[in-house]
Amino acid sequence: MIKKEMIAMLLAGGQGSRLGVLTRKVAKPAVSFGGKYRIIDFPLSNCIDSGVDTVGVLTQYQPLRLNTHIGIGIPWDLDRNIGGVTVLPPYEKSANSEWYTGTANAIYQNIDYMESFNPDYVLILSGDHIYKMDYEVMLDFHKANNAEVTLAVMPVPLEEAKRFGIVITDENRKIVEFEEKPEQPRSNLASMGIYIFNWKTLKEALIAKAEQPALDFGKHVIPYCHENQAPIYAYEYNGYWKDVGTLHSYWEANMELIDIVPEFNLYEEYWKIYTKSDALPPQYISANSIVERSLIGEGASVYGKVYNSIIGCNVEIGEGTVIRDSIIMNETVIKNNCELNKTIVAENAVISDDVKTGIGEEADNETDPHIYNHGLVCIGEHTTVPAGVTIGKNTVVFGETDVSDYPDDLLASGKSLIKEGEKAWEHWV
């Protein structure tokens, strides 16, 4: 008989539209992070490091990159005879076929998967946070309190609390009330979107609320459990936790890795972060280059100057090029004599000679000011930037652009240049 004490369900189907063109072709959990990782590596590694060896990954939006990344789970030792990692996309049913319409709806549609492991507890995770957490300790807390549901919470500054779902607890950490994005928060404990449920409680709640449109954990399932007097506890977490939901927080979280002893340390021996990676050669730093305060991935070749930046695997940086405060993702080529400032360049892009980015006065982005802000330049994957052009701040470039797209060789601050070239599909064959 198959029996797992706790299995994890990892929600990885979201688009993450606030990451702009970074998530145009990939789901947010598959976006690169910290030079060689992808965001989903953090919860997946936490699972295996916590001894959770059965993980269902729920995918929906642009799953190709996610599927190839996860494969059969080899990098995380999640290739198991029983359990291991299983990718769970939405599927057709004899009646009532539908997409995953909400976080809890996605879990509801996979009741059979969970049931097959006969679990006592189910851990619900989301694939878009950067943190290290021992879920086993959280489970111990859950058991010690005889809880039916446990939420991981973290203290946030009171003035920011109104952006989060806030919980109010008694002295025993038992939750007495929930407040969703309150104007006047009565507590600073914010829910992190990490839940442990008793399987019975979860199953009962999911079935009871099955007809609810866009069934969501925060909005429907947990309130339902609360109404039914299920004991719900708050497990306080005090380590590093970063929601990389916006372009700026994504950039910031990357930059924090560069600090001498970063708060989020990738170099710790215990609690390793695993990722799928090819056997790559070491990086080469040429005789005339300068590299300072940076992380550089395997296989990269640096002939220029790199300050305060994160450089992915197999990236090439040409002679005379200066890169500052930027994130360059895997396989991208930056040719000679470029100058990149506060620029995020996604994977497989080509920046031709003499390109300058992040230049000029700030101006709000014309199409999506809520995405492209803080002076960042965002260049999408498989994008080509022609030689000699200058790109301003709060800008976005996507597609195979040529000189004709840049009047006077300039993309002024605040402009968006998104080009769906006819050849775009060729990369995906």
Add this chain to the structure above:
Amino acid sequence: MGALGIILAGGGTKHSKMGELATKRAVAAMPIAGSYRSIDFSLSNMTNSHIQRVAVLTQDNARSLNEHLSSSKWWNFGRKQGGLYVFTPTRTVENSEWYRGTADSIAQNLEFIKDSHEPYVVIASGDCVYKMDYNKVLEYHIAKKADITVVCKDFSEEENVERYGCVKIDEDGRISEFEEKPVKAFSHTISCGIYIIRRRQLVEMIEKAAEENRYDFVNDILIRYKDLKRIYAYRTLDYWKNISTVQDYYDTNMDFLKPEIRNYFFRQYPDIYSKIDDLPPAKYNVGVQVRNSLISSGSIINGEVENSVIFKKVFVGNNCTIKNSIILNDVYIGDNTHIENCIVESRDTIRANSFHKGEDGIKIVVEKNERYVI
């Protein structure tokens, strides 16, 4: 490819020319080019030539090698059919000997070869750095109707060939003379230690040698049979280096600072595979100066590094100078240390304010200090 692979990875302590570097590991496990071990090259060549069943024969200092080969998945040998086998000497009722030579190591594992069905066997050694499609050698072997084909390389007149097996080749490519480690070389064509032979032929020859208590593949098979059997030379023009001396080992690693060598091995198809270590990207702190160097993942650099190869998980402290050196895996170098013309042994901890310089030749630094930091 209808061939079985055998990698001879026995050499360890007996290779005194490798000095202290070989006291810890078999030469086949010597770290190369920042992220690889020397056996990765032969293993990758085998998998890239579609050989699906490979035996690694090893005995001396095998721990490091065994650790490296603990999973066969990195070289794509994690298969239900075939795969990677590591054979060390085992005591049986009939046999309690170590491998007494290359031929003996094959003889002691003859059952494995007999139980295989592949028509040919590719024998390679684990201490060479090269890329080769063994299919090409096999095509040549078949075209020449050879009994054994030996991969050979022409060295220039200036190069010393004393350490190698030298061959003389006739117009047809057949080896007419073969001398192991000649005092006075009669040619500058050397054997690369890579052989192709029909499996049944190999079984027959090895059984015969074993009966006669002969244990060495080169002396007791190649040289002994050269007039009787058709032994042919396949000339390779590509990069091939054997790392049996400290100088060779140093030079081979330094070769990877050349763009054309890196390009050949790392950017051109097919790839070289190695074990994946799950290390974070290399980190460069403030005031770092790195010039013309290879830096591997998991390393943290604070000082100055020039013309050097830094392996995985190395920590270089503040105000250090590393010049023309090779720093092996997991070395910690304390602040204000100067290292020049050295090979620093893996897992060393170099105290702050140390000074190491190879004056005439390469200095091997082995320091086993306690490590309190990190």
